Amino acid sequence: MWPFGNNTLLDADTTAWxxxxxxxxxxxxxxxxxxxxxxxxxxxxxxxxxxGLKGDDLAQSLFDQVKAYCGMVDWPVELISEGTAPKRSRDLIQVPDRNLGFSGTFATDGNAAIITYDPTLLDTPHDFITTMAHELAHYLLAAVPDERVCDDAHEEHLTDLTAVFLGFGVFLANSAFNFEQWRDEGLGASQGWSYKRSGYLSETELVFATALFLTLHGKDTAEAEASLKPHLAKQLRQAMKELGRSDLNNLRVLTRFQ
Incomplete structure (x- = not known):
């Protein structure tokens, strides 16, 4: 029997994935x-x-710190600032839902890698860090010769999951959906709202993955809850309860806590 009830965060197929x-x-x-x-x-x-750094120097410093947390300090990679986000139009009243993915790219160059980023991400360092975690997860997966258990269509979803595996679940979950109300006096008091989705797993899926990370580490949710958006903290508590009722022995034996 499936260990979760009917009122679960994720459906059975997504949980199994x-x-x-x-x-x-x-x-x-x-x-x-x-x-x-x-x-x-x-x-x-x-x-x-x-x-106290700014611009490219700040980007490189934050990137190096993300690399260190990912256990990839010695992995050769060049970080390049590239492109900018579109400017807001004075006629903009609302922006439809857009899945923008991540404002970065990953590519290989011989034995090294190249990661690019949108410099406007530095306006919100949280999003820059999230993007770098995702792109480094790409790099890590590229070094794995084993055949994927997911299909090619879900490669980016696996990359998100890998970033959670590397410890960045709270960052990804908080960045997955952002709503903004704005007013621009310089454009004749134009005002409106916009929202965007970042990444490939949904907020709820990222929260569940973060709960799995915490469960396998044997940690409680206190620190994560304090850093998550309130509605995500509530979901995290529910996910921990669901995972507490499940059989994770096949995963636990693969960790090094035993």
Whole structure:
């Protein structure tokens, strides 16, 4: 019998997809990405330091810190600032729902990698860090020769899940959906609203994956809840309860907590 009830955060197929791919990640990732040593990275003081830098220097500093948390300090990669987001039109009243993915790209160049980013992300360092975690997850997966357990259509979803596996679940969940109301006096007091989706897994899916990360680490939700948007913190508590009723032995034996 499926261990979850009818009023669950995710449907049975989505839950099974997450558990199956998390198990695959535990089996195939390089030894230097030791899941047991992975921290939950939070948007709180003590995790990232801007060192008073700006522009490209700030981007490189934050990127290096993300690399360190991912266990990828020695992985060769060039970070490049590229492109900008579209300017807001004076006639804009509302922006329809758009899935913008991540404002970054990943590519390989011989034995090294190239990661690009939209420089406007530095206006919101949280989003820059989230984007870098996603792109580094691409890099990590590119080094895994084993056949994926998911199909090609879900490669980006697997990349999101990998970023959660690397400890960035709270960052991704908070960035997955953003609503903005704005007023621009410089454009004749134009005003309106916009919202965007970032990434590929939904907010709820990212919260569930974060709960799985915490459950396998044997941690409570207090720190994560304090850093999540309130409605996501509530979902996290529900996910932890659901996972507490499930059989995760096949995943637990693959961690190094045993």
């Amino acid at each position: 997450q558990l199956g791919n998390f198990e695959w990640l535990l089996k195939v990732l390089p030894a230097n990405n030791d899941f047991a040593a992975t921290r939950l990275i939070l948007p709180r003081p003590g995790f990232f330091d801007s060192h």
